[in-house]
Amino acid sequence: MRVCLVEDDLTLGRSLQSALQDSGHEVVWVRRAADARYWVQEDTFDALLLDLGLPDGNGMDLLRHFRTTHRQLPILVITARDSIEDRLSGLDGGADDYLIKPFVASELLARLRAVIRRSGQASEDSAEVHWRAKDLLLDERRMVLTRAGAPVALSKTEFALLHTLMRYPDRVMTRRELESRALPHSEGQALDVHMFNLRKKIGDGYIRTVRGVGYMVERE
Template identity: 40%
Template structure:
């Protein structure tokens, strides 16, 4: 899953970005409102963390623009504006949640998960392929009913494959899921994640189509 972090405080931004990456998200971090507008026009995000006071364009302007365009991406405001009137104003602008600085990082993660779940009510959070089941809300995978322990990035790779389980998933599509702007991606990183998934799910569980990408093994095979 991919998150847009819009925060102009360098220290807080770096801390939140690192935390969310450890939580398994790809994170694009921008420090200006106009940069955020460009990112939102050119990429698809599962959630936006948005400060209200930003250079270039305010968080309020960005949020109002998103909702006016009927963009329903989950938005969590992160701000130092802590009065009841501020909270009401932010929620009325269209925010899904409101976090006041300083906030607990574990609580932030829980609120992100809750917002994404709410927006996924009409989506299929439980994906099945053969004897593999993946619960995207609970971040849980089972094989033949038995739980399988995956790292955050292994889970993200498997999720990408199961979302497109009847299609070929390219290396670029997987990298888009795993990594944010500026992340250093080792040349064999995707192959390593695929290798680990095969060890846990079965050697034949993922098929490599050289020069094209990857797909899950056909269910009837």
């Protein structure tokens, strides 16, 4: 799962980032409201962890903004504001859950799994996670791809690229998004090379190029 962490405290932010990464999550950690707006607009996340006390803006305003612009994004508020009024305000403002500081990492991870489950997205605890597009079936757990029931052998990078696209069908994934998820240490034209090889293996008609933006997989 890919998580955006919005927390301005350096010590807590580092601790939460480590706990999330140790649990297998990809984490983008930002400390300012402006950066949070940028990343959520430009990237795709499975959940948002939002501190309300930010140096450049009101966390409640940011919460209401995200709930308006990204209605399906699970949002877990993490804050020291512990009054009943604050909690009700946060939940009414669009938070899926509200966790009071200080807390232990295990509770945060459990709450995070819960809000993702409630959003209807695939849970990391699911026994199997399958993604479909036309006659492609991608088994995330077993790292197996079939086309019309026949197996298709992919490299690890090719699988990661197709997995990213199939998780968000009918949505254009930018080059930067694909590179950050599937080719984090590559340079130059590596994405183009891997995309060429992937298309050659799965065939035409599955991955569409959106010129000047990126790529997308259509569900049907």
